[in-house]
Amino acid sequence: MTLDRRGFLVLASTGLLLGVAGKGLSTAPEPDGLVQRFLAIDWEGTVTVFAKHLDMGQGIWSGLASIVAEELDADWGRVRVVGAPARLPDYAHNAFHEQTTGGSTSTAQSWDELRRAGATARAMLVRAAAQAWHVPEAAVGTRRGELFTDNHTAGYGDFAAAAARLPVPADVTLKSRAEWRLLGGALPRTDTAAKTRGATVYGIDGMWPDMRHAIIARCPQIGGKVRSYDASAARAMPGVDMVVEVPSGIAVIARTTWHAIRAREALRIEWDTHAAETRSDTEIAADFTRAMAETAPAYTDTRGAPEAAFACAHRVVEAEFRFPYLAHASMEPLSISGRMVGGVCEVRAGFQSQTRNQQAIADILGLPLDRVALDTVPAGGSFGRRASFDSDWVAEFAHVLKATRWRWPIKLTRTREDDVTGGYYRPLMIHAMRAGLDREGRLIALDQRMSGQSVTLKAPEKPNWRDWTVMEGVFHELYACSNSRLRWWGPPARVPVLTFRSISNNHTGIAKEIFVDRLARAAGADPVAYRLALLGEEPRQVAVLRLAAEKAGWNTPPRPGITRGVAVHRSEGSFIAQVAELSGAHDDFCIERIVTALDCGLALNPDTVRAQVEGGTGFGLSAGLYGRVTLEGGAAQDGNFDMYRVLRLNEMPRVMETHLIEGADRPSGVGEPGSVPGTAAVVNALERMGLPQVTQFPVFAMSRI
Template sequence: MGKWTRRGFIGAGLLGGGALVVGVAIRPGQRAPELAPFVADGDETLVNAFVKIDANNHITAIVAHSEMGQGAQTALTQMLADEMDADWDNVSFMEAPAEDGYANGPMARGFILPDPQIPKVLIPTLDGALQKVSEMIHLQITGGSTSIRATGVFGMRVAGAAAREMLMTAAAETWQVPLAELTTENSHILHAASNKRAPYAEFAEQAASYTPPNDPTLKTPDQFKIMGTSRPRRDIPAKVDGTAQFGMDASVEGMKYATIMAAPVFGATLESVDDSAARAMPGVVDVVTLDDAVAVVADGYWQAKQALAKVKPTWSRTDNDLQSTQGIFEQFDRDLRAARDSGESNDDLSIGDADAVIAGAGNVIERSYRVPYLAHSCMEPMNALAHVTDQGCEIWTGSQNPLGFRYSVADALEIDAEQVTFHNFQMGGGFGRRATPDYAIQAAKISRASGHPVKLIWSREEDVRHDHYRPAFTSTFRAVLADNGKPEAWDNLYVDKHEPAEAPHIPYAVPHQKVHYIDSKTHVPFGPWRSVDHSQHGFFTESFIDELAYEAGQDPYQYRRSLLSDQPRLLKVLDETAAKADWDTPLGPNRGRGISLQQSFGSIVGEVVEVTVDGSDVSVDRVVVVVDAGYAVSPDGMVAQMESGVVYGLSAALHGEINIEQGQVVEGNFDTYSALRMNEMPVIETHIINSLEAWGGAGEPGTPGIAPALTNAIFAATGKRIRELPLSRFELDSLA
């Protein structure tokens, strides 16, 4: 979604048509009949697009988000069930199919216009337009922490409330009683005056004939019974007993296995290949060449992998063959200096006149920070099973954007999307990587070339060396402090702006701010990585504000506090973080605390890290997290996501680094691209603030603040400032 500005998205949506949708209908009338063939069987009635009820009064929520360990499908079902007054013990969910009708319009609504105070008269046109454009761009993505704050708020809650109103209307007509006299509880409708009580199922078929209301009455938090409670996740039992199906588990009769080797230098192509030795090996079925890769198809994965090692490809030469990490950062530095010298850059944010203040200052504080490329390193490597025939393509894999994958595969095969059947599976990690369809496209092309159903499995080395990486960044800062130590001017020039647009912006009251950037492109492919640009800019901005606090001779917590007097919600999170972390309690020798504050994806997260430094060894002892996401639909889920975000970000800060030499990635497996080990795991304490402000996300906001809190803690313990990640590249006891 990075290419979609809010203005562009709205414009495209209005051109797409003014049809009706609130996650329930895309035109006046009921959408359920056209969607029922994809999701309803036997005695099930699709009441609206996201709700079906069977004859036994079992309710199924249809969720337009993928499962990759985050638990969103359960939380979204809680939102729908609560608004329906459903019996939670008799509610389940299913994932929405990769069909146009299940493009995620509510997610688009949350992304473009999250303000719920839109005049009701405009809601049908607005939501209809956004549904149309969501279908046009095949939007069914799970990412950006949009599940709860977008799909949940504008989709699942509305669909649940609409279904309840439709069922009550059907009951009122059947019983010939006033609608106002009816109440609901535990998936039943009650009429106290006549002592009637009946399950929702009795009225499902009649309700399904109505036009769903586009602005049903939603509950207030004091009325919640299921939201705000920690219900056991419905996906966990199958993961415990081994019945959960991941992409790697997909299987069809007669399938073969494949593994692949892509050009080691990004942008290179396959010129020729000597595959004679591979073809002579037992179990080898075929050797398939693609534009930039070669794959071996065999009876088993190990046979394919062994044969691939015998293949001798010749790759084209490129201008990037001598590129290196050092050269890339030198390019960044050179381009940044040129922009400073020429004054030519791209505006990001401008408040006041930072240039004038800096030009007239006697003391300008200047700092530069950098972060490396990072891989996603999902525990389940990329894989997909595809079967291409004359009739079309069937594909089985785990994807963060099933509908988008379906269209991408169709485009790659040059067939109609209607000829592609897509089966989505759970994912052993996503973090943004499984929003890119390269591996599914490869599987489809290999199947077509070999004539077999083929399960493509990337080796771990392929997974690390042909990722779509979090970009390497360099960010430079200049600041001027007033007599009271507060920043008077803030100038931030960095390389390459991606998304979200607000990632480099700070919440602190600085009267003169200039945030700007330059484009400094490299040949390394990039893609969304957990918390996207917030993960880099969080480290940059929260490191620099910490340095300014020390330059001013002030406590870093109190310094931040003094700059947030007009931001009560942020201030509350900051104060609670310091209090829960015992900020003012002294630590022993070689120990330190660091603090950070981040606002991202609609949520505010404060973090404090405690470390012990022994020579060059850093022990992360404790992490305190305070999160205000407006409202925690599932408190246990919120805690788990904060812990997950901390672990992912801490792993990157301590160890994560993708290096380029001779144009290609050096690292290949966990021996060279390390992850946080169990013995390195700190105690994590998470505290939730339910401010009841606009609801935010949980999957990503825990990540951006961990790296700066960690390096700020190391400075507090040692007086040594870390401005480049990961920590593993430094010998702390040798730093000045």
């Protein structure tokens, strides 16, 4: 597992080992610390963890480090985390086989390898100390970054270099859970202090001497290209160094971001829109709805005999939901900086798909992969945007670097308007649902239709392929109904679409949970009891739903003026139920409390888990209540936060309580599940307060500010 010298130098050349490797890198034949795939320990005892996943706010850098630190018996106060370089197979995702972050899988798929990494390094330190002290290894103990016997004490740094010269043990013993000191406890994140004090360097903060700032003018109509342009006025603007054409538009290179933004306004560009989207999002939605009536579905799954069951139904309930395009709109607009130095392209950003990002740059610049060094820094949010399968925002930067002949280091920034109007949205999706109930109100038939684009952006691998990026989380699959049919249509649109926090669950889960609530109302049943009856095959959903109901006092009436709504879901391997309590009227309400029960298996850091539930709930509410990208003539109209509305502090629930169930002995997803059920729970309460049945999202247009 130890790196060979070349690997060590690669790490060093990417800047990873700054302050770790010590002096004389190029001449010293031996490192003066221990450097392995996932960690380094320097002579001072500082532990550096190499995180192969991107921290975009979910706390994964701390989480990964805590797994290493636990088995290493490290002093948490002396653990720091940096992004691992882009390199396969060392830093491949164990399920996706490339270096990437997504699906709330990072903790779960790193769990085994990072425990082993920490334990291996610890075993090597112990052996090195035992040899030096002439005692058996069993006599050497470890605690908080120290090695000790009855007669000795030393820091890890004292034996790091000696440990590095030892063979890597083939097998190591992992701690039992009773021996854990860090995991499961209240461990502060490693990045809190720096982020709070403005010291964290994000992609947008990259800086090198003589760096220039780039801004790109892109076609407002999504998919349009440059036909011709006149940059004479822009070139004459103050602070402008260069104007170049790149595939996505015209790039202005200037002294500061502001100079570039200002000069961009002086560009005169004629756009070629023959391949661009021309429709409004309303027209696209109508076309998607029409496709369900007029074309064959791309996917059909049928259980039992739904039509025969509908014929026997005492009552049929129908619903249609239209989910809009959504921009991720992370607080750090997409940005990336880089330079060419010594034949190596160094780039810095919050890279979420390092393997693809590195390949894209290498292809554009004509470089071998090992000459493209990615410095993955924390991202100021992503919510799926940085995971684009075609590396659009990274490729664009490589084109700018190429077009300027890498004369300067360059930082490419998107303005907020560029970020929101640039496409790569959560897909617009139509859900049409029909349920047949028997005389007692029980569900006996279901027909679920969906129409909208898939984020996989490619033809199905085989006919009737179940595209999980579209269908994960649907009613048809999560509630028991023996006569049920699911169909999906994927009609064409030229709006690029992309993963968005919780992928398809952010529409399938909401449609499911609002619809099931309406079925409960139609049946005159308690919404918790009605769901429980449909969750026979889902014991962990049953458990969280029961716990949330219990903790919210579901079986006792709420305070006067309070209306409750409930929702339950499973996604990313975890199970979550939420009860929302609302006061006021359906058009002027306050979310007084949200009680959550979450089963994410083993919660490594319960406080981080709660933070993800809280923040995820706010993120989901923002999308469901207020979020929409409006297209007119194929161009997004919502440039900034005045038009693209996102949740503010006063719209957050007054109180949130999160209760954890440990339903498994391994961790499962935490970053995404919290963003799904909140909207449904709130809408279910609002509809009980008299809100006309919701048919489209967001529930509220701009007016409710």
